[in-house]
Amino acid sequence: MNEKYFPEVIEKKWQQQWQESRAFEVSDDDPRPKFYCLEMLPYPSGYLHMGHVRNYSIGDALAWYKRLQGFNVLHPIGWDSFGQPAEQAAIKRGVNPRAWTEENIVHMRGQLQRLGVSYDWSREIAAHRPDYYKWDQWFFLKMYERGLAYKRLSPVNWCPREGTVLSNEQSSGGLCWRCGAAVEKRDLEQWFLRITNYAEQLVADTADIENTWPEKVIKRQRDWVGRSEGAYVDFGVKDSNKSIRAFTTRIDTIYGATAVVMAPDHPLIRELLAGSALKTDVEKFAEKVAAERKRPADAGAEEIKEGFNTGILAINPFSGESIPVWVANYVLMDYGTGAVMSVPAHDERDFEFAQKYSLPIRQVIAPVTHDQIAAEPQSVTGTDQSAEMHHAFVEYGVLINSGEWGGKLSAVAIKEMAEHAETKGFGGGAVTYRLRDWGISRQRFWGAPVPIVNCEKCGSVAVPYEDLPVLLPEMAEFTGSGESPLAGVAEFVNTKCPKCGGPARRETDTMDTFVDSSWYFFRYCDPRNEAAPFNSEIVKQWTPVDQYIGGDSHAVLHLIYTRFWTKVMRDLGLVSFSEPVKKLLTQGMVTNRVEGTDEWKAMSKSLGNGVDPDEMIEAFGADAARLFILFAAPVENELRWNETGIEGAVRFLRKVYTLVWRWQERLTDPVQRVEASQVGEFSSGARALRRKTHQTIARVTNDFEHLHLNTSVAALMELFNELTDLDAQPATASPSDMFAVREALESLVLMLAPFGPHIAEELWEKLGHSGGLLAPATPARAWPQADAEWARKEELEIPIQVNGRLRSRVMAAPDVSEEDLRAAALADEKVRSFIEGHEVVKVVVVPRRLVNIVIR
């Protein structure tokens, strides 16, 4: 052992050792309890960034903690290796996406190993390899069989000048990002997964994870699904056998409806206007609205409501009243039914609209107080204040001007009126969702091909399971035509129909990469299975994931897709639960100042504010880098990068190293070794150290359970400080001192392992233990246990307040009685000087905590 701490030597040594001994590989048949610790798999862009380092440092700390506690810890990693950047590299520089991706993986794997993250590398997976995406295709076929995957025409962004499909990001502002031409919507056949079938479950099952996922994530998921309870109402169309279906959450306000307003692009409008003189005007209006919608919503800009009266009349099925049908820009085709009943008196938007176009405003809900509800709601007859309304009254209340329904409370009327509509056949209670089906078609090369063959005779035909995987060709030409590059690869496209044997063309769309990441952590459990995506028995042993860690940028997309996928797998009989992840941690971003500004933004190449993890590891060591990143802020906070802090981490590690070095000779001498049973009286210094040791164990253990890693590190630093405060010197220490020092040092080293595994291994070895930290369990090795007796304080320092102000302190035994404490406080000299000449009104004694003397 060197006198000095050379991280590069230690880290290399242990990384090699771990690799050779396959230290972190786990087996399926291990009697110990399992723990599945998962971090979000990275896209192999080529370089690890600080966000990754933070993510994996958190995960690795937890994995080590659980291992030392005796769990069989599955801690895998893989590559989300399909996707845009590889294809961009191909388009721009003509490189082969596969070669580019593989090179990146090699480099990043090296970086992760230099960081010393304890992954089971034998389970590494990569989405772009056929043995993985074969199962994406398999799942697709399973969903296709069950009607969960389907094809339909759907609008995409289309640049007419370049003849290419653009993503939403590439067409922001309604203009092509390259040539600036106005982007059109064009209908293309696209594949969808019917996630909407699971909308209800995606909301309801959040109950299972309510306390173990961040509230924020659950809320965003619920909002994303957008469940809304209400009713359908069919408004008959005058002089027609057609009707317009509207969705409303406030059927109780229906007597106040003074118009029906439809989305301009509602298909029914064209039918209803056939032969009308207003047809072209309405169509023109629809075009104008469609054009405006394409523009980005200016931040803070007030949307201006515009509408057009179609001349059609609709009949309110409750009142029989005829009301005009309008089209307006504020009604959206893709929510609800694309038509609403306009109730200006009780909806802000309708109110605004009615004011602009002078539509009648009719109040049908009157405010009601709690007292009135308790008494007799029927007796409440609010008066119609319509004329005086300055804005809509949107609250619940009691119905007025509503025929036979008058006098009922909103809550009651909502239920009864929906039932009435159903009985009469013009509507009924309904639930709508904002969630749309998941469009997975990408006109791209670098993704898993959709396993479908298009036959002129048979239509879309599933590729037979035995023909999977549908392999991506080596290479394609990247023409930028907007079609998938696969369409230009003749040997890929031209095939035979699996059904009739006739000539057919393969589907050239590939799947969204979120498909790959929806189920990858199940594959880790059984990564080399050639017969199935995984063996359900093996998966059952490991899943659900005990702790998932990643950035909150995936709060809706990835995390809702993977919940959906799990439910589908459950329905396929592959897993037995509905929620794949027990606990979720969304870690904060790592930000850095953007040069020349005051802004803190996520590190990125384009902003030039990135810090290279490799440089940091080289300069300070992986252990220090990890310790620093975990200590600098709570894991869920944003972490603002600052260069100076890391030196503190190196300093701490160096000091621990030096301290062990000072003691190790005597501690490891078998002749001088002192066992607990041989120790007599502990000196006061040894007692204090032991107390601190056990308090620290309790604190760190508790902090780990809540992933409060920053305070864990602080506790370890405190224990170290106590160790250096001990007067005893290695050469002269008494047996009791030796025992206390060894206990403290060993505990410190063990608890340091999750933060700095290399140095912990090194010091553990130097403290005389062979086989490494993960050698088969021995009492000396497992995560230390706090002894409550020792952790308890011997003597308490009780603060004494006079009128709530701290005036003195007295020492007391932990089991001091209330009366004794009170007496001691009143007898204290300092206290007496404050209470002299005053009347003591009250003495508040909080056992073991404090005394407050109230005087007048």
Next chain:
RNA sequence: GCGAAAGUGGCGGAAUUGGCAGACGCGCCAGACUUAGGAUCUGGUACCGAAAGGUGUGGGGGUUCGAGUCCCCCCUUUCGCACCA
């Protein structure tokens, strides 16, 4: 505009159920060792004050023996959603 979360030293941040505000670290100051110090070690470091003491957790009010913590109003910041009927 709506919704949510958060405001604690020069900085990152600590603080079981309401009970010693500022743990731990960074930075800074002083000293020691040293040819040297951007190394290391020791001590100090919320603010005002010579001290006694006073003030202090975004601002204002309240509850309480006692409030960073609970309640009300306001301000600021961050994030999310933006016509969802």
